[in-house]
Every structure is written in structure tokens, then in C-alpha cells.
Amino acid sequence: MTFRAPVSEYEFLLSTVIGFDQIAQTDRFSEASSDLVTAILTEAGKLCDEVMAPLQRGGDLQPAKLENGVVRTSPGFGEGFKAIAEGGWIGMSAAPEHGGMGLPMTLTAAVNEMMSGACLSLQLAPLMSQGQIEALEHHASDALKEMYLPKLISGEWTGTMNLTEPQAGSDVGALSSKAEPNGDGSFAVTGQKIFISWGDNDFGGNICHLVLARLPDGVPGTKGISLFLVPKYLPNADGSLGAANTLGVVSLEHKMGLHGSPTCVMQFDGATGWLVGPEHGGMAAMFTMMNNARLGVGGQGVGAGEGAYQQAMAYALERKQGKTPSGSIADHADVRRMLMEMKADTYASRAIMLACAHAIDMGNATDEADWKARAAFLTPISKAFGTDTGIRVADLGIQVHGGMGFIEESGAAQFLRDVRVTSIYEGTNGIQAMDLVARKMMDGGDMAHRIIDEIEAQAEGARATHPNMGEAVWQACESLRETTEWLVEQEDLQDRFAGAVPYLRAFARVLGGHYHLSAAIADKGGPREKLARFYIKRLLPEHAGLLTHVQEGAASTMALTLEELAG
Numbered sequence: 094m095t096f097r098a099p100v101s102e103y104e105f106l107l108s109t110v111i112g113f114d115q116i117a118q119t120d121r122f123s124e125a126s127s128d129l130v131t132a133i134l135t136e137a138g139k140l141c142d143e144v145m146a147p148l149q150r151g152g153d154l155q156p157a158k159l160e161n162g163v164v165r166t167s168p169g170f171g172e173g174f175k176a177i178a179e180g181g182w183i184g185m186s187a188a189p190e191h192g193g194m195g196l197p198m199t200l201t202a203a204v205n206e207m208m209s210g211a212c213l214s215l216q217l218a219p220l221m222s223q224g225q226i227e228a229l230e231h232h233a234s235d236a237l238k239e240m241y242l243p244k245l246i247s248g249e250w251t252g253t254m255n256l257t258e259p260q261a262g263s264d265v266g267a268l269s270s271k272a273e274p275n276g277d278g279s280f281a282v283t284g285q286k287i288f289i290s291w292g293d294n295d296f297g298g299n300i301c302h303l304v305l306a307r308l309p310d311g312v313p314g315t316k317g318i319s320l321f322l323v324p325k326y327l328p329n330a331d332g333s334l335g336a337a338n339t340l341g342v343v344s345l346e347h348k349m350g351l352h353g354s355p356t357c358v359m360q361f362d363g364a365t366g367w368l369v370g371p372e373h374g375g376m377a378a379m380f381t382m383m384n385n386a387r388l389g390v391g392g393q394g395v396g397a398g399e400g401a402y403q404q405a406m407a408y409a410l411e412r413k414q415g416k417t418p419s420g421s422i423a424d425h426a427d428v429r430r431m432l433m434e435m436k437a438d439t440y441a442s443r444a445i446m447l448a449c450a451h452a453i454d455m456g457n458a459t460d461e462a463d464w465k466a467r468a469a470f471l472t473p474i475s476k477a478f479g480t481d482t483g484i485r486v487a488d489l490g491i492q493v494h495g496g497m498g499f500i501e502e503s504g505a506a507q508f509l510r511d512v513r514v515t516s517i518y519e520g521t522n523g524i525q526a527m528d529l530v531a532r533k534m535m536d537g538g539d540m541a542h543r544i545i546d547e548i549e550a551q552a553e554g555a556r557a558t559h560p561n562m563g564e565a566v567w568q569a570c571e572s573l574r575e576t577t578e579w580l581v582e583q584e585d586l587q588d589r590f591a592g593a594v595p596y597l598r599a600f601a602r603v604l605g606g607h608y609h610l611s612a613a614i615a616d617k618g619g620p621r622e623k624l625a626r627f628y629i630k631r632l633l634p635e636h637a638g639l640l641t642h643v644q645e646g647a648a649s650t651m652a653l654t655l656e657e658l659a660g
């Protein structure tokens with residue numbers, strides 16, 4: 094299947110819907126002119142189409158494997174990673190002082206999404222490094238920054254993130270890995286980590302593990318956790334690779350998809366590491382990495398959805414069944430329904446992800462608390478809605494293929510198998526939704542209401558040119574506002590949590606309506622207006638059922654005893 098990176102879609106979104114010029118007007122990002130944006134998207138698109146997309150099937154059919162304790166990556170992945178690194182794509186948003194390009198996160202999010210559509214399992218490798226780079230930039234000592242950042246940014250070395258242990262998944266505070274001071278400023282890290290993405294590779298450089306562990310005086314729970322940088326090889330003073338550290342890959346997980354990405358069980362046996370951030374401040378440091386990764390994982394969902402849509406569309410145009418004007422199944426109303434949903438929701442989730450990245454950039458450029466709060470609010474929505482959309486779109490892609498969708502050779506199933514994990518890792522989507530209705534509403538729902546106000550104002554203004562669409566979005570805002578008020582009044586968090594997932598989805602539905610309406614206004618009479626009408630009339634109404642669900646609270650969800658539930 095030929096993949097075409099959605100470059101023109103990004104140009105439209107950035108210039109017309111998301112307001113990228115606002116970012117470019119800040120001092121920090123003043124060099125990000127529209128010409129530069131076009132050049133970057135075009136170059137990245139070429140890499141996706143010509144280098145990464147051809148690796149997608151091979152990664153599935155010839156998974157990474159473990160040979161004598163060393164990971165051998167899928168054919169072509171080493172060259173693919175090198176091409177990503179040489180293009181400077183890993184350090185796009187990293188600080189220039191260590192070799193990064195200092196570009197807005199909005200552009201990195203766009204490029205990452207296009208790469209995910211081309212080859213998700215390979216794209217996860219640079220995404221891990223990017224998260225580590227950001228964590229080190231914010232929290233590491235100058236010595237660690239000097240040693241590690243230039244090499245992570247250039248792609249000579251790669252980064253991983255080690256939180257999960259068998260008994261500590263969502264409950265990170267339950268981890269039992271330990272770190273003891275060596276007396277020379279370094280620490281001996283001991284423990285086992287599971288599910289570590291790209292825990293090893295054969296790309297030739299060092300592999301730098303960020304590991305959460307507890308110091309001897311660390312209290313139980315998340316407050317007693319510290320973060321350590323533990324490299325596979327201990328670097329010499331000149332940055333060359335020194336002795337092997339006492340860590341290794343125990344085994345690789347056998348997964349339902351994402352086969353090109355080696356998911357490792359890692360063992361650390363008194364491995365030498367260095368503290369990143371303050372003692373017992375590991376969670377705060379790790380959150381820098383996780384927030385970056387959450388936006389990136391949301392983008393993985395969007396990208397996989399784009400890939401699945403392109404493949405399904407191409408198949409639908411070729412496949413002939415029944416009598417239709419064009420002869421292809423693409424003219425059957427039910428097939429159209431699926432293709433339209435795929436396209437409309439991919440657009441909505443992409444716009445939400447970009448709005449989140451835009452808020453991150455504005456927060457970084459202006460240091461204004463309002464932008465930071467907006468970015469924090471949109472992060473769980475981008476992650477969960479992006480990944481849920483990728484999964485739904487990939488599933489519909491299989492349905493469009495009919496029986497061929499179930500046959501591996503078509504490649505349609507791989508999109509679903511690969512993207513399925515994205516709603517699980519980087520904090521499950523359930524945890525994202527709980528974060529939204531609890532931590533992100535500690536302001537009494539202020540940020541939620543401000544976003545709703547903005548959407549409602551746009552809908553009000555659109556009544557003149559797009560009365561039906563404007564009215565539908567306006568009404569949806571009113572329902573969302575009422576449920577938001579109800580939600581913040583619930584003091585028993587269980588009542589919020591029982592409806593957290595439907596609330597997050599309803600919020601995303603309304604945001605999607607907002608961005609589709611923007612497209613409709615910009616493209617009156619054109620295809621974007623037609624797509625917006627489909628979304629607003631057919632997909633947006635889902636919010637009403639979701640919000641009814643939210644206002645049920647926890648009582649009916651928790652009504653059965655566990656014995657009754659299991660019986």
C-alpha cells in the first residue's frame with residue numbers, strides 16, 4: 094500500500110484552524126515562518142513516504158528478536174532510524190544549545206503523526222528519545238546534559254523510559270526497584286522493569302534508560318520515587334562508549350502487534366546510574382517525559398488512523414460488488430458512512446492534538462499560566478481521543494475491506510493490531526479520563542468552562558453563515574457546560590470517575606465540532622464544509638448520550654456486588 098503523508102492537510106490546519114501564526118509571532122518561535130513550515134512538512138512527508146512506509150509490513154512480518162541477550166531489529170529499521178536521525182527529526186523541538194532545532198512542538202507533533210502513519214513501530218523509537226531529551230533538559234545536571242543531550246538529539250544514542258514493574262503498572266507508586274548511593278555521586282540501581290519499549294536495539298550507539306527507583310530513605314508511594322539515568326554502556330569522559338553496565342534484556346514480549354518495536358523485560362543488577370532531578374522528585378521529572386509522550390501517543394493514534402483510512406479508501410475504490418454508479422463499493426451508502434466517519438474523526442482528533450501542542454508552545458513562549466493550564470487540560474483529551482479514534486478507524490478499515498480485512502496479506506489488520514496498545518500505554522485511557530475530571534478540574538472547572546465559552550462564541554457567530562451547524566455546536570456546548578457544572582459539584586470522586594471516560598469523549602466530540610465548524614467557515618461550499626456537516630450532524634450527537642451517562646454518577650455502575658457481577 095502506498096502511504097502519502099497528509100502534508101496539505103497539515104498546512105490547512107496550521108494556517109487556518111489552529112492559528113500557527115500566533116506561535117510564529119512570539120519571540121521564541123519567530124523563525125517558524127510559513128515557508129519554513131511548508132519546507133519542514135514537505136521534507137518530513139518525503140521521509141515518511143519513501144523511507145518509513147516501506148518498512149511497515151516488514152516490521153510486522155519479521156519482528157525484532159533477542160539473540161544472545163542483544164536485540165536484532167526488523168530488516169531496514171536500523172537504516173530507517175538513521176534516516177530519521179540524519180534529518181534532524183529527533184531534536185526538532187530540542188534546545189539549540191545541545192544541537193536541537195528549537196522548533197515549536199506543534200511542528201514536532203505534526204511530523205510525529207505523519208511518521209506514525211508510515212510506520213508506527215519504528216516511530217516509537219525517536220518518540221522515546223524525544224521524551225527523554227525533554228526530561229533531561231528540564232531536570233538533569235549540567236554534566237549529564239553535556240554528556241547525553243547532544244548524542245540523544247543527533248540519534249547517535251537512544252532513550253527509553255522504565256516505569257512499569259509486574260506489580261506496578263498504573264499504580265507506579267507500588268514499584269520496588271531500588272537505588273543505593275555509590276559514594277561517588279553515582280547510584281547502584283537494582284530491579285526488574287517490564288514492557289520497556291525499545292529497551293535495546295542494534296543501531297550501534299548507547300541506550301540510555303530513565304529508570305524510576307526508590308532510594309533507601311524513600312517513603313512508600315509516589316513521593317518516595319527518584320529518577321535515574323542508567324546507560325547500557327558507561328560513557329568515557331570523551332563520550333566514547335566505555336564498559337558495559339550491569340543491566341540487560343531478559344526477554345522480549347510476544348505482542349498482538351507493534352512487532353517491529355522490541356518490548357523488553359529489563360534487569361538492572363546494581364547498574365550504575367545518575368540522579369535526574371532532586372532525590373524523591375522522580376515523579377515530577379518523569380511527568381515531563383510522560384506529558385510529552387502522551388501528546389505523542391495521541392498522535393500515534395491519529396497517524397495510524399490516517400494510514401488505515403488511506404488503505405481502506407484505496408481498497409474501496411478498487412473493489413467491485415453490486416451495482417453502483419462508479420462500480421466500486423465506495424458508492425454504497427454504508428461504505429460511505431464508514432469512510433466518512435474515518436475521515437471526519439481523523440480530522441477532529443488531529444485538530445485536537447494540534448490545539449494541545451499549540452497551547453504547549455504558547456505556554457513555553459509566554460510563560461503564561463493560562464496557556465499552561467490549557468495544555469494540561471487538553472493533554473488527556475488528545476491522548477485518549479487520538480488513540481480511541483485510531484483504534485476505531487483501523488477497525489472500520491477492516492470492515493471496509495470485508496473478508497480481505499481479516500486476511501493478513503491485505504495489511505488492514507496490522508493497523509488495528511499495531512494501534513491497539515496506544516489506548517493502554519502512557520497511562521490507560523481510563524486513567525487519562527480520571528485525570529481530566531479530577532486533577533484537571535481542581536480549578537473548579539474554570540479551564541473547561543473557558544474552552545466551552547470560546548466554542549460557543551464561535552458557534553454563535555456561525556449562525557449567520559452556517560445556521561444548522563452553528564446551532565448544533567451551540568446546543569452541544571450548553572449540554573457540556575451543564576454536565577461540567579454537575580461534575581465539579583460531585584465531592585465523591587467515585588461519581589466523577591464512573592463517568593470520566595464518557596465525559597472525556599463528549600468533550601472531544603464538542604471540540605471536534607468546533608474544529609470542523611472552523612473548516613466549514615473557511616471552505617464554504619467546498620469539501621471541508623461537507624465533511625463538517627457529516628461530523629456535526631452524525632457524530633457530534635453522540636455527546637448527548639455520553640453526557641447522560643456521566644450524570645448517572647457511580648450508583649448504577651457499582652450496584653452489583655463483585656459476586657453478582659462474576660455470577
Ligand SMILES: Cc1cc2nc3c(=O)[nH]c(=O)nc-3n(C[C@H](O)[C@H](O)[C@H](O)COP(=O)(O)OP(=O)(O)OC[C@H]3O[C@@H](n4cnc5c(N)ncnc54)[C@H](O)[C@@H]3O)c2cc1C
Nearest residue numbers: 254255256257262263288289290514517518519520521523
Ligand atoms: C507494548 C507496550 C509497550 C509499553 N512500553 C512501556 C515503556 O516503554 N515503559 C514503561 O514503563 N511501560 C511501558 N508499558 C507499560 C504500560 O504503560 C502499562 O501497561 C500501562 O501503564 C498499564 O499498566 P498495567 O499493564 O499494569 O495495567 P493495570 O494497571 O493492571 O490496569 C488494568 C486495568 O485496570 C485499570 N486501572 C488500573 N488502576 C486503576 C485506577 N486507579 N482507577 C481506574 N482504573 C484503573 C486500567 O485502566 C486498566 O483498564 C508498555 C506496555 C505495552 C503493552
